[in-house]
Every structure is written in C-alpha cells, then in structure tokens.
Amino acid sequence: MGNRNEKITVLGAGSWGTALSIVLADNGHDVRLWSYNQDQVKQINETRVNELYLPNIKLPERIQAYFDLQTSIEGVDTIVLAVPTKAIREVVGKLVRVLTKKVTIVHVAKGIEPETLKRISEMIEEEMPESVLRSIVVLSGPSHAEEVSLRHPTTVVVTSKNMDEAERVQDLFMNSNFRVYTNPDLIGVEIGGALKNIIALAAGISDGLGYGDNAKAALITRGLAEIARLGTKLGANPLTFSGLAGIGDLIVTCTSVHSRNWRTGNMLGKGEKLEDILKKLGQAVEGVRTTKAARQMAEKYDVKMPISMILYEVLFENMNPKDAVDELMTRMKTSEMDDLVNILTE
Numbered sequence: 001m002g003n004r005n006e007k008i009t010v011l012g013a014g015s016w017g018t019a020l021s022i023v024l025a026d027n028g029h030d031v032r033l034w035s036y037n038q039d040q041v042k043q044i045n046e047t048r049v050n051e052l053y054l055p056n057i058k059l060p061e062r063i064q065a066y067f068d069l070q071t072s073i074e075g076v077d078t079i080v081l082a083v084p085t086k087a088i089r090e091v092v093g094k095l096v097r098v099l100t101k102k103v104t105i106v107h108v109a110k111g112i113e114p115e116t117l118k119r120i121s122e123m124i125e126e127e128m129p130e131s132v133l134r135s136i137v138v139l140s141g142p143s144h145a146e147e148v149s150l151r152h153p154t155t156v157v158v159t160s161k162n163m164d165e166a167e168r169v170q171d172l173f174m175n176s177n178f179r180v181y182t183n184p185d186l187i188g189v190e191i192g193g194a195l196k197n198i199i200a201l202a203a204g205i206s207d208g209l210g211y212g213d214n215a216k217a218a219l220i221t222r223g224l225a226e227i228a229r230l231g232t233k234l235g236a237n238p239l240t241f242s243g244l245a246g247i248g249d250l251i252v253t254c255t256s257v258h259s260r261n262w263r264t265g266n267m268l269g270k271g272e273k274l275e276d277i278l279k280k281l282g283q284a285v286e287g288v289r290t291t292k293a294a295r296q297m298a299e300k301y302d303v304k305m306p307i308s309m310i311l312y313e314v315l316f317e318n319m320n321p322k323d324a325v326d327e328l329m330t331r332m333k334t335s336e337m338d339d340l341v342n343i344l345t346e
C-alpha cells in the first residue's frame with residue numbers, strides 16, 4: 001500500500017501527534033516524534049509510553065522521541081504538524097529557522113485563528129517561505145486519538161492545493177485500520193474540522209443540562225447547516241459537509257466521551273466554570289477559541305449562525321446555558337427548506 005520506510009517527523013507529542021506516529025510506524029516508517037518538553041522526550045524513549053497523553057499504549061520501536069528540532073528533521077521530506085492552532089505560528093517559525101530544503105507539511109489541527117480569521121493552511125503559508133515549502137496537505141475527519149492508537153477502524157480525508165501530494169500522503173498513512181480518502185475541497189475540509197468543535201461544545205452543554213437525544217440530534221443537524229452556510233460562503237463545496245470532514249467529524253465529536261470539546265460543554269452544562277474546566281483537562285479544547293472566530297466570521301460574511309453566536313455568550317459573557325437553549329428554541333419561525341436551499345446558493 002504505497003511508500004514504506006520513509007523518515008517522517010511529527011511535531012507535537014500530544015494525543016493526536018502520538019496516535020498518528022503509531023499509524024506511520026505500523027506502516028513501516030521511521031518516526032521522529034518531536035516535543036518541546038525534554039522530560040517527556042526522555043520518558044517516551046525510556047519507557048515506550050507517552051504517560052502524559054496516551055498512558056495505556058505501548059509505542060512501536062520505530063517511534064523515537066526528539067527534543068532537538070534540527071536533528072529531528074534531518075533527511076526528512078514530510079513533516080506532520082500536530083500542535084494546537086494557537087501554537088502553529090510559533091512552531092512553524094521555529095521550523096523555518098532550521099529547514100534547509102523544501103518539505104511537505106501535513107497539518108492535522110482543527111481551528112481558526114481568532115485574531116486573523118485565517119484557516120491553518122493560510123497561517124502556514126504566511127509563515128513559510130516558498131524556498132522551504134513544497135506543499136501543505138490537510139488530514140481531517142472523525143478520528144479520536146484514543147481509538148486510533150488502539151488500531152480501531154478509522155476513516156479520514158486528505159486534501160491539498162496539490163492533489164498529487166495529497167495522494168502521496170494518503171499512501172503514507174493508509175492501512176487496514178486507517179482508511180484515507182482524498183477530497184479536493186481544501187476550504188471545506190478545514191472549515192468542517194474547525195467548526196464542528198463549536199457544535200460539540202453545545203452538544204456537551206445540552207447533555208450536561210440533562211436534555212436528551214432529540215436535543216442533540218437538533219444541534220448536530222442545525223449545527224451542520226450553519227457550518228455549511230459559512231463554508232459555502234467562503235468557497236467550500238457544499239457536498240464536503242456530507243462527508244467525513246463534515247457530518248462525520250460532527251457526529252464523532254458531539255457523541256464521544258473522548259471529545260475534549262464535548263466534555264468541556266458537558267461540565268459547563270453541569271455548572272462548572274470554563275476556566276476551571278480547561279485547567280482540569282490540560283489539553284487542547286479548540287472550540288473555545290474557534291467560537292470567537294466564528295462569531296466574527298458570521299458578522300463579517302453576514303451568515304446566520306445562531307448556535308455559534310449564543311455559545312459565544314455562554315463562554316465569554318456568562319450567559320446561563322439553560323437560557324441559551326431557551327433563546328435558541330424561541331427564535332422567529334422559519335422554513336427548513338429555504339434554509340437548506342440557501343446553503344446551495346451562497
């Protein structure tokens with residue numbers, strides 16, 4: 001199944017970087033897992049376990065952890081960027097300072113930068129001169145690290161402005177547990193992956209308030225409608241939102257106990273404070289910052305995004321979650337079909 005035995009560097013030894021390293025190592029690649037935490041590097045190499053992020057998983061021998069960034073990228077053509085959105089510019093900046101040739105970046109993060117409203121591939125393009133950037137490939141879809149690391153069946157998509165390179169990356173990752181599709185819609189894949197986290201926060205709140213499956217199905221369905229409305233306005237293909245990076249990722253993130261976004265929403269619905277929850281989780285909860293971006297984008301592009309807008313008030317303006325649901329339920333009456341047709345004509 002495609003190329004084997006390449007040297008590949010993964011930047012970011014969190015849960016997703018570690019799980020993807022396992023996929024690549026299973027495929028016969030030599031994986032250099034870079035972390036900026038020297039103790040973590042030592043611990044991974046000595047114990048073959050990433051205690052901080054995937055404590056129950058024994059890592060294959062082909063994964064070696066690195067602290068020195070320059071050494072980790074020697075002789076490498078493909079670099080997987082697996083840090084949260086807020087760290088992308090900093091880590092890419094460090095990478096540019098040590099690169100001496102062109103590489104392909106596979107980015108796997110799911111967010112929008114609230115300060116600039118940029119997608120992650122746009123941020124990378126801004127930070128990397130052409131002299132060191134061959135292509136950017138995005139890998140996204142319904143894929144929790146906890147299940148990928150157990151080799152449970154998982155499907156994702158890859159996309160790029162350069163689809164030959166996306167196909168090469170498809171071959172690097174594809175195996176009998178990890179099925180990789182291609183999709184040429186870069187904007188749709190990035191927007192679907194980023195915005196589903198907002199809806200997962202809302203679904204978690206609904207569950208935390210004690211509401212049932214009807215409410216969650218409503219959030220998933222109407223959440224998809226607002227993701228698709230914004231996505232198509234930005235130039236995405238509406239069909240992408242019926243695919244793995246759209247409804248697929250929305251379902252997994254709104255329904256899985258593994259989801260940090262769902263868990264955060266759940267604790268909010270039960271009355272905990274956002275600040276305390278984020279401290280307790282100690283992991284990336286991308287939907288919080290992306291909600292800030294979505295609110296601005298809804299206003300800038302004049303797109304109706306009622307769930308994202310009300311979630312902003314819950315997260316940042318102390319709105320009571322129960323009042324937020326009441327407000328969503330008592331909005332002006334509308335026609336579902338008109339709304340769906342609007343997505344196709346944005």
Ligand SMILES: NC(=O)C1=CN([C@@H]2O[C@H](COP(=O)(O)OP(=O)(O)OC[C@H]3O[C@@H](n4cnc5c(N)ncnc54)[C@H](OP(=O)(O)O)[C@@H]3O)[C@@H](O)[C@H]2O)C=CC1
Nearest residue numbers: 012013014015016017036083084087109110144145283284
């Ligand atoms: N977990 C999952 O199942 C999936 C996650 N994703 C996406 O992948 C991205 C990464 O998430 P995930 O791995 O889960 O997050 P985690 O919180 O599990 O890990 C993030 C990792 O990035 C490191 N990091 C943070 N800031 C920096 C920095 N400035 N420089 C270097 N390293 C840094 C963290 O180190 P430290 O903790 O030491 O600060 C940690 O090792 C997110 O965008 C997420 O949405 C996508 C699909 C699945």
Ligand SMILES: O=C(CO)COP(=O)(O)O
Nearest residue numbers: 141142143144259260261
């Ligand atoms: O993107 C993910 C699954 O596809 C991970 O979601 P969380 O960040 O909510 O855990």
